[in-house]
Amino acid sequence: MARGTGDEDSHSKPLGRFHVLFYGVGHMLNDITSACWFTYLLVFLTEIGLPPSDAAIIMLSGQIADGLTTVLTGELIDRYGHFKIWHGAGSLLVAVSFSSVFGGCLPCKIIGSYSFFTRTVGYTFFAAVFNVGWAATQISHIRVVLTSCRNAFTMVANLSLYAVAFVVFNIESETSDVDVDSQYRWIAFSSIFIGCFFVVLFHLVTEEPRLKIGVHGRGHARISWIYWFRKLLYYQVALVYVLTRLVTNVSQVFLAFYVIEDLTMAQSSKALVPAAIYSCSFVVSVLLQEMSWDSRRLKAVYVAGGLLWLFAGAGILFLPSNMNGFMYILSVVIGVANAFMMVSGVSMQSVLVGRDLNGCAFVYGSLSFFDKILCGLALTILESYQSSFPAVQNDNHHPNLSLSLTRIGFGFVPAVCALAGIIVTLTMKLPDSRLNTQLDPLLA
Numbered sequence: 001m002a003r004g005t006g007d008e009d010s011h012s013k014p015l016g017r018f019h020v021l022f023y024g025v026g027h028m029l030n031d032i033t034s035a036c037w038f039t040y041l042l043v044f045l046t047e048i049g050l051p052p053s054d055a056a057i058i059m060l061s062g063q064i065a066d067g068l069t070t071v072l073t074g075e076l077i078d079r080y081g082h083f084k085i086w087h088g089a090g091s092l093l094v095a096v097s098f099s100s101v102f103g104g105c106l107p108c109k110i111i112g113s114y115s116f117f118t119r120t121v122g123y124t125f126f127a128a129v130f131n132v133g134w135a136a137t138q139i140s141h142i143r144v145v146l147t148s149c150r151n152a153f154t155m156v157a158n159l160s161l162y163a164v165a166f167v168v169f170n171i172e173s174e175t176s177d178v179d180v181d182s183q184y185r186w187i188a189f190s191s192i193f194i195g196c197f198f199v200v201l202f203h204l205v206t207e208e209p210r211l212k213i214g215v216h217g218r219g220h221a222r223i224s225w226i227y228w229f230r231k232l233l234y235y236q237v238a239l240v241y242v243l244t245r246l247v248t249n250v251s252q253v254f255l256a257f258y259v260i261e262d263l264t265m266a267q268s269s270k271a272l273v274p275a276a277i278y279s280c281s282f283v284v285s286v287l288l289q290e291m292s293w294d295s296r297r298l299k300a301v302y303v304a305g306g307l308l309w310l311f312a313g314a315g316i317l318f319l320p321s322n323m324n325g326f327m328y329i330l331s332v333v334i335g336v337a338n339a340f341m342m343v344s345g346v347s348m349q350s351v352l353v354g355r356d357l358n359g360c361a362f363v364y365g366s367l368s369f370f371d372k373i374l375c376g377l378a379l380t381i382l383e384s385y386q387s388s389f390p391a392v393q394n395d396n397h398h399p400n401l402s403l404s405l406t407r408i409g410f411g412f413v414p415a416v417c418a419l420a421g422i423i424v425t426l427t428m429k430l431p432d433s434r435l436n437t438q439l440d441p442l443l444a
Helices: 002-012 017-047 052-080 083-102 106-111 116-142 147-171 177-205 225-229 232-262 269-289 295-318 321-353 357-384 405-427
Strands: 392-394 398-403
Touching: 017 052, 017 083, 017 116, 017 147, 017 177, 017 232, 017 269, 052 083, 052 116, 052 357, 083 116, 083 177, 106 116, 147 177, 147 269, 225 357, 232 269, 232 295, 232 321, 232 357, 232 405, 269 321, 295 321, 295 405, 321 357, 321 405, 357 405
Parallel strands: none
Antiparallel strands: 392 398
């Protein structure tokens, strides 16, 4: 019994700033590669000549692998621990597979064939491996790190990626497939170097955390899955969270296509525009974190974010290429809207869980699974029509405006998801309780 009490004390003992700092850097590799994955993967695959439908299959394979691994890894870590082993193995898979995707088709080089089929199979395999490693790293890290510190390094990781991309897109020319390979190879290898440096720091400095057990040496009793399936609020929160992730992920994927193909902006805009969106989102998230929250304010903030996305979606659909400078104004609106929706959407999960902490693993894991699978399916469906969807252009009245699938993916689909999220949020009956956003992952 004395040993159990000592374990409890070790878990409640506060961490010093030094250890918190090095805990926070442990997710840098995941953050910087994830930002590159969603912003540039489909652009890269289509620019090297793969059909949009094949590129979508590659993205979907990764999302499915991520969703399944998230649930499985969470269960295994909860039972057996060994956080740092999972983290280290996941980080190794991320580094190797990420370089094998953006660094060139490794199976193609081994076989000596660069056909569409061979490249699709090769990229699909490493996309799945990347997401398996990414999920293992994320699940093992999220259990030991303070989210406020992690969010700070998430911003550092994302801005580091866009800084590297800005330099590469300005230096490298884009006149052939070889140049495209070179651009994204530099971005990928730079990202891996930065991320791996911080992973090494994490493993050198941090200690293996122990699983929390009861005073008699037994794990805490878990709440049955059926308990959550009987709650209407579970389905409402799940729907809002998935719709919110569809808004942020789908818009991020189509952003680079939109600024280059529809607005004919400079190549550097593929780095500047997402950096502007993310910077605004992070600043607003930090400000929101300092607020006191209740259920009414939570719903109001989400609705405000959804309405901002409706405005941004209309702007994206009808912004002509000769007024592409206004994209930076829309970036601010999108950044604020994303922050409003993500902060409140994630906090709704805490309202759902409440004091039922022994069942929170299932709630967070299941919602993450639905998010990964549905986002992958949505992107696959949209990309499958990319090559066959004609741009509707009015040459007489608006020669600089065309309705393309990119505008639909970047503007219309997120706006519709935001509207659906607003409707579901307004129908919710959240418990009237104070919330502590310091515990919630703002930019998860």
